[in-house]
Amino acid sequence: MTHTVSSPRADTLLRRHKKPRRKPLLRLTPWLMLAPATAVLLVMTGYPLIRMAINSFQEYGKAQIFGAPPEWVGLKNYTDTLTDPTFWAVAGRSFALMAVLVIATMGLGILIALLMNKVGTFFRLLISIGLLLAWAMPPVSSVIVWGWIVDTKYGLLNWTLNTITGTDNWSGHSWLIDPLSFFAVLVVIITWMSVPFVAFTVYAGLTQVPEEVLEAAQLDGAGGIKRFFLVVLPYLKSILLVTAVLQMIWDLRVFTQVYTLQGLGGISSQTDVFGTYIFHLGSSNLGGAGAVSFIMVAMMLAISIYYVRKTVKDEEI
Structure with missing residues (x-):
């Protein structure tokens, strides 16, 4: 009888030989599944971004829109934008509006979430339905409804104020012609539409706070x-940070509500924010609009960089 003595080296080689190899098709499967979505994103998002980036370095005005060849001007559109007082006025309005909206939306959203966490099932369901109705309403429809409320001649707000004061002082009063009251109405509309997201998100976080703690x-x-402040808030810190950053980005990108409200009586030159300013500028100067768009993107990236860095640090821990 013969005995075979296997060496450790031979055993290792045998195990490597017997180890099943992963088929190339299996390695490519995740990439193949991602390919359709990637192609759609490249076509729908990538091409417009690249085209806008090219336009931002070109003289692309009305002449080019009607067929004249664009002229390469380098950073001229960016320098013109950054030295334009109108741009900085728009930036100031945009950031001021964003700050007010974030404070109002986060504050009201947290209060409603706390209320939902305390009331019974019936009232929680009632509040949820009301929030969902406000959240589901299209922005244009919402602005039109609120526009009827603040209408100069037939608005409910003017009628209510006349009824309360017993005078006709509010008859014919325009809430949209003055920039300050225009933005007050705008804050009410956007906050009314944004609070549901914050309320539902914070309420979901509240349900994860341990009762025993x-x-x-x-x-x-x-x-x-x-x-x-000492127990609940630390559990909600990451949720509130994400929600606040998202609200800041969304509020800087607001367009539909401002543009629709301007059409109901606001003065665009005095109430433009980034979105409407880019839209109005793009009708005659696509190069300048592209430069403003990329400057706006850079500002939003600067806002979200803290969140990105914190997320990376938390993943490394």
């Missing part, structure tokens, strides 16, 4: 306010 804090003598 809250009960322990209550037994230690912590009141409702202390429990919120």
Whole structure:
């Protein structure tokens, strides 16, 4: 009888030989599944971005729109934009509007989420339905409804104020002709449409806070306010950060509500924000509009960089 003595090297080679190799098709399967979505994104998003980037370095005005060849001007559109007082006025209005909207939306959204967490099932369902109706309404329809409320001649707001004061002082009063009242109406409209997202997101986070931790804090003598800031808020920190960053980006990109409200009586030159300013500028100067668009994108990236860095650090921990 013969005995074969296998060496460790021979065993290793044997195991490597017997190890099933992954088929090339299996390695390509994830990429093949991603290919259709990637192609759609490249066509629908990539091409317009590239085209806009090219236009931002060209003289592309009305003459070029009607067939004249564009002229390469380098960074001229960017320097003209950054030295234009109108651009900085629009930027100031846009960031001021964003700040007010984020504060109002986050504050009201958190309060409604806390209310939903405290009330019973019936009232929670009632609040949810109301929030969903406000969230599901198309922006143009929402602005038109609110436009009827603040209408100069037949608006419900003017009629209510006349009824309360017992005078006709508010008859014919325009809430949209003055920039300050225009933005007040705009803040109400956008906040009304944005609060549901914040409320549902924060409420989902509240349901993940451990009840035993809250009960322990209550037994230690912590009141409702202390429990919120010392117990609940740390659990919601990441959720609130993501929600706030998203709201900042969305509020800087707002277009439909501003443009529709301008059509109902606002003065565009005094109420333009980034979205409407780019739209109006693009009707006569696509090169300048492209430059403003990329400057706006750079500003939004600067806003979100803190969130991106924090997310990367949290993943590394």
